Amino acid sequence: MRVSVIGCGHLGAPHAAALAELGHDVIGVELNPETVKKLQSGRSHFYEKGLDELLDRHVPAGRLRFTSSLSEAAEFADLHFVAVGTPLRADGRGYDVGQVVGAVRALAPLLRRPATIVGKSTVTVGTVARLQEIITEHAGSDGVDLVWNPEFLREGHAVEDSLYPDRIVVGLTSSAAEENVREVYAPILARGDAELIVTDPATAEVLKSAANAFLSTKISYINAMAEVCEITGADVATVAHGIGIDPRIGHGGMRPGIGYGGGCLPKDVAAFTHRVGEIGATGAADLLKAVEKVNHARMDAAHDLVERAYGGPLDTATIAVLGASFKAGTSDVRNSPALRLAGLLHSSAARTVIHDPESVAAARHLHPEYSYAEDIRTALDGADIVVLATEWPEFTKDTALPTTAARVVRRRVLVDVRTAVNTSVWTAAGWTVHQLGRPVQHPTA
Numbered sequence: 035m036r037v038s039v040i041g042c043g044h045l046g047a048p049h050a051a052a053l054a055e056l057g058h059d060v061i062g063v064e065l066n067p068e069t070v071k072k073l074q075s076g077r078s079h080f081y082e083k084g085l086d087e088l089l090d091r092h093v094p095a096g097r098l099r100f101t102s103s104l105s106e107a108a109e110f111a112d113l114h115f116v117a118v119g120t121p122l123r124a125d126g127r128g129y130d131v132g133q134v135v136g137a138v139r140a141l142a143p144l145l146r147r148p149a150t151i152v153g154k155s156t157v158t159v160g161t162v163a164r165l166q167e168i169i170t171e172h173a174g175s176d177g178v179d180l181v182w183n184p185e186f187l188r189e190g191h192a193v194e195d196s197l198y199p200d201r202i203v204v205g206l207t208s209s210a211a212e213e214n215v216r217e218v219y220a221p222i223l224a225r226g227d228a229e230l231i232v233t234d235p236a237t238a239e240v241l242k243s244a245a246n247a248f249l250s251t252k253i254s255y256i257n258a259m260a261e262v263c264e265i266t267g268a269d270v271a272t273v274a275h276g277i278g279i280d281p282r283i284g285h286g287g288m289r290p291g292i293g294y295g296g297g298c299l300p301k302d303v304a305a306f307t308h309r310v311g312e313i314g315a316t317g318a319a320d321l322l323k324a325v326e327k328v329n330h331a332r333m334d335a336a337h338d339l340v341e342r343a344y345g346g347p348l349d350t351a352t353i354a355v356l357g358a359s360f361k362a363g364t365s366d367v368r369n370s371p372a373l374r375l376a377g378l379l380h381s382s383a384a385r386t387v388i389h390d391p392e393s394v395a396a397a398r399h400l401h402p403e404y405s406y407a408e409d410i411r412t413a414l415d416g417a418d419i420v421v422l423a424t425e426w427p428e429f430t431k432d433t434a435l436p437t438t439a440a441r442v443v444r445r446r447v448l449v450d451v452r453t454a455v456n457t458s459v460w461t462a463a464g465w466t467v468h469q470l471g472r473p474v475q476h477p478t479a
């Protein structure tokens with residue numbers, strides 16, 4: 035099929051590349067000229083595992099191209115994915131849907147033959163109905179359908195999740211549109227391992243918001259239990275493991291830490307909390323407010339833990355912060371808890387140096403006032419405390435790191451705010467390890 039993807043960010047770029055991999059002819063439309071140039075050269079503008087390989091394969095072959103011209107895409111494609119941003123409004127009261135409304139409003143009059151617009155961006159319930167009115171009023175042809183097909187990919191796994199999704203959810207009202215959606219995802223559906231859920235637009239909108247709200251609730255739940263463990267001297271890692279054995283609970287999303295961050299969960303929970311309050315669903319609003327409250331409190335808990343580990347105020351401390359991205363596997367620093375903690379430490383400590391394997395450039399762009407190190411050794415040099423802020427395997431799986439780091443730090447004190455390291459490897463190399471909701475682990479050597 036000839037398809038377009040409008041908005042080539044963290045969702046759109048992998049989605050466009052995956053569609054080319056599935057055998058479609060794809061045109062990506064992006065407003066940012068630098069992004070277009072980068073993608074045209076076959077390189078991604080952010081780090082995402084496997085994405086450059088797909089771009090390498092399909093851009094030179096001409097199966098995947100990028101442009102800033104929406105009319106070129108309107109002329110070329112019969113199916114148009116909309117993957118533009120839905121940031122939180124400045125006042126926090128729901129999404130700013132300007133990018134989505136702008137893209138649909140601009141595309142509709144350019145469509146001169148029947149076409150299907152497939153929304154992928156995350157929107158609050160009611161948005162599709164509003165967009166449908168815009169299409170009815172402005173479409174340049176009859177037979178322009180709108181469907182909503184929310185996305186469930188995770189950053190760091192965007193390519194794999196796009197090629198091998200566990201579900202495809204489509205909210206629609208037209209059978210012609212359903213056929214087109216089935217055709218575009220035919221190679222995935224033929225495998226039989228992804229469930230196709232065809233429903234109405236409102237259900238698709240709520241389903242996506244409910245998914246992210248549930249993931250956030252689970253994270254806040256285990257973080258609330260970490261607070262209980264901190265007070266009682268219990269071990270939250272054992273609690274998480276023990277309760278997760280029950281398949282009704284499961285182990286996914288049960289890693290305690292500094293709370294959920296990133297370009298999606300925080301804004302999606304905030305927007306959904308606002309929306310459910312607005313429509314009078316008070317039970318949902320109260321539940322989600324509590325989820326957000328727990329999440330915000332983790333940052334203070336993490337800062338307090340660093341102070342406790344140092345033995346008092348940090349104004350004389352040199353701190354190495356390992357990790358800046360919001361989670362491992364991505365260079366994305368949007369709403370990154372790691373970078374927020376680094377910022378707090380930057381304000382309270384004598385010296386704070388941040389290192390990340392992939393996101394130093396993005397972090398420096400956002401916070402040029404912080405100090406960064408391109409290599410881990412420079413970051414660790416002379417540190418009184420090492421704070422593990424993002425669970426990159428470079429920090430958690432390298433069994434030599436505790437020994438090599440011990441040679442350059444001033445004190446062997448690790449604060450792992452992601453509950454990610456194998457503590458016995460560190461304590462065996464002479465480190466004291468502090469984690470949220472767990473008893474302090476003392477050196478065994």
Ligand SMILES: NC(=O)C1=CN([C@@H]2O[C@H](COP(=O)(O)OP(=O)(O)OC[C@H]3O[C@@H](n4cnc5c(N)ncnc54)[C@H](O)[C@@H]3O)[C@@H](O)[C@H]2O)C=CC1
Pocket residue numbers: 040041042043044045046063064065066069117118119120133136137154155156157185186187188189297298
């Ligand atoms: N990042 C993720 O992992 C996922 C994101 N989502 C949702 O997908 C949407 C996009 O998110 P991200 O890709 O993270 O945002 P992003 O900010 O990385 O990308 C959005 C892109 O759209 C471009 N854009 C805006 N208006 C445009 C227009 N009229 N024409 C062409 N390009 C335009 C922007 O320049 C930007 O590059 C959001 O609603 C998000 O909630 C959903 C699932 C996963």
Ligand SMILES: O=C(O)[C@H]1O[C@H](OP(=O)(O)OP(=O)(O)OC[C@H]2O[C@@H](n3ccc(=O)[nH]c3=O)[C@H](O)[C@@H]2O)[C@H](O)[C@@H](O)[C@@H]1O
Pocket residue numbers: 156185186187188189190246249253286287288289290291292293294295296297298299360361362371
């Ligand atoms: O709508 C979206 O954009 C996406 O949001 C999340 O994906 P993502 O933001 O890539 O990241 P997650 O892996 O869910 O992690 C989110 C945050 O929670 C934190 N987290 C995650 C899991 C956990 O056990 N503990 C924990 O603190 C992570 O470190 C990160 O800060 C969802 O997992 C995706 O299904 C969804 O499509």
